[in-house]
Each structure stands twice: as structure tokens, then as C-alpha cells.
Amino acid sequence: GQQVMQIPQYQHVQEGEDFTTYCNSSTTLSNIQWYKQRPGGHPVFLIQLVKSGEVKKQKRLTFQFGEAKKNSSLHITATQTTDVGTYFCAGHRGNKLVFGAGTILRVKS
Amino acid sequence: NAGVTQTPKFQVLKTGQSMTLQCAQDMNHEYMSWYRQDPGMGLRLIHYSVGAGITDQGEVPNGYNVSRSTTEDFPLRLLSAAPSQTSVYFCASSYLGRTRGELFFGEGSRLTVL
Numbered sequence: 489g490q491q492v493m494q495i496p497q498y499q500h501v502q503e504g505e506d507f508t509t510y511c512n513s514s515t516t517l518s519n520i521q522w523y524k525q526r527p528g529g530h531p532v533f534l535i536q537l538v539k540s541g542e543v544k545k546q547k548r549l550t551f552q553f554g555e556a557k558k559n560s561s562l563h564i565t566a567t568q569t570t571d572v573g574t575y576f577c578a579g580h581r582g583n584k585l586v587f588g589a590g591t592i593l594r595v596k597s
Numbered sequence: 598n599a600g601v602t603q604t605p606k607f608q609v610l611k612t613g614q615s616m617t618l619q620c621a622q623d624m625n626h627e628y629m630s631w632y633r634q635d636p637g638m639g640l641r642l643i644h645y646s647v648g649a650g651i652t653d654q655g656e657v658p659n660g661y662n663v664s665r666s667t668t669e670d671f672p673l674r675l676l677s678a679a680p681s682q683t684s685v686y687f688c689a690s691s692y693l694g695r696t697r698g699e700l701f702f703g704e705g706s707r708l709t710v711l
Contacts, residue, residue: 491656497637521699530687531640533699576639578700583628583647583693584655585700589639 491515492579494588502596507564509591511577520553520560521585523576531576534562569595599623603688603703610678610710618673618706620688626701627693629671630655631663633684634705640687646671647693678710 493512501507511520519538523531535544537553537560544551550563564571574590604619622629630645632655642655646665660682662674671690675682686706692698 494639523700530702530704531689531700532702536699578640583653584642584645585630586642586656587632587640589637 491581492577492586492588494577494591496591497589498592498594500594500596501567503569504566507567507571507593509562509575509577509593511560511562511579511588513558513579515581516557517579517581518557519580520557521578522551522560522562523578523587524573525576525590526573529573564593567593567595569597571595601688601690601701601703603686603706605706606704607707608709610675610708612679612710614678615674615676616678617675618686618688618708620671620673620703621669622671622690622701623669624690624701625668626690626698627668628698629665629688629690630700631661631671631673632687632689633657634687635684643673643686675708680710682708683710684708
């Protein structure tokens with residue numbers, strides 16, 4: 489089963505609303521990575537967080553890594569139709585990169 | 598720069614048939630891996646390799662074999678296809694390092710087993 493849990497599974501928002509997806513692990517992660525997959529496409533790397541409590545921003549996207557390095561979040565401010573897709577978190581356990589099940593984001597214009 | 602190249606993009610098999618999904622990368626990445634993607638289950642790791650001659654199992658290895666004879670290539674073999682192996686398969690590669698590298702994905706191979 490999935491060792492990295494991600495919620496919600498699905499979210500449908502009105503354009504301009506904010507969106508957040510959460511990632512939780514039962515064990516400490518050495519790092520957390522976030523990927524975006526557009527419909528019909530392949531996952532594309534967004535960012536990597538390594539330090540406890542780390543916060544990084546990319547334009548309207550804010551990424552956080554928890555103090556205990558067991559959880560992370562991705563927040564999108566004022567969603568746009570271009571944000572549509574599935575967002576995955578992934579964490580390393582040794583050499584294995586384990587993915588969460590992903591959050592599907594749909595944006596109504 | 599081609600990145601990660603997967604072939605074929607689409608394949609239909611009958612139960613019991615065998616086939617090989619090819620994956621090649623031209624970025625000199627040490628790490629290569631295969632994932633399968635099924636609705637609602639995200640990306641599940643099948644097998645991975647940290648270098649030529651070294652392979653290891655991921656989360657869902659049963660029914661699949663891999664080998665890594667060169668740095669560039671990492672083929673995935675289905676010895677006797679089953680309908681449960683109907684999925685989209687992604688090959689991905691990265692550098693290995695203290696903080697690990699971003700994973701570069703191929704465009705995917707959609708496999709249907711009848």
C-alpha cells in the first residue's frame with residue numbers, strides 16, 4: 489500500500505480560489521519532492537525540500553516541509569486554469585522514491 | 598537532448614504473452630526506475646537501479662524483470678502478461694547524491710492486456 493499518504497484525492501475549485509494538498513508519512517523522510525502531471529502527460533518535477541521546517545515559493549505556489557520531516561504541503565494561491573492536473577508528493581526511503589497517490593485539481597473558469 | 602525515451606508508447610497484449618518495454622536516457626544518470634500508474638493509486642515503484650549491474654525491487658515487483666547492463670538502458674520485461682498489468686508505465690532517471698536529484702520521466706507506455 490501507499491506509504492506516503494496524500495489528501496485530498498480530488499478537488500474542484502473555482503478559478504481564483506486557493507488550493508492546498510497535504511502529504512503525510514509515518515516515518516521521517518530525508519527529503520520531499522513535488523511533481524505535477526498534466527492530463528495525458530508525464531510527471532514533471534516542481535521542487536525539492538530538504539530541511540526541517542523549510543518553506544519555498546514559486547510564484548503562486550508555496551511548499552512547506554514539516555518540522556518533524558514527516559509531512560508537507562503545497563498551496564496554490566488564486567488558482568488558474570493552467571494549474572489543472574495531478575499533484576504528487578514523493579519522499580526518499582533509502583534509494584527508493586515513494587510517491588503519494590496524488591491530488592487531482594480541476595479548475596472551473 | 599532527448600532525456601528519457603520510452604518505447605513503445607502503446608501496446609496491446611494477450612494474456613500470457615511476453616514483451617519488453619524499453620527505456621533509455623542520455624543524461625548519464627546513475628539512478629533509473631520503473632513506475633506503474635493506475636487510477637487512484639498514484640505512481641508505484643516496480644524496480645529500480647543505482648548503476649550498471651545493480652537492480653533492486655520496488656513496491657510492486659511481481660511479474661516484472663529488469664536488468665541494467667549499461668548506464669543508459671533499463672528495460673522492463675513482462676514474462677507472462679496478465680490483465681492486472683494493464684497500466685501506464687513510466688521510466689524515470691536521476692542523479693544520485695546526498696540530497697538526491699529530481700526525477701526525469703519518459704512520456705509513458707500505455708499497456709493493455711486482454
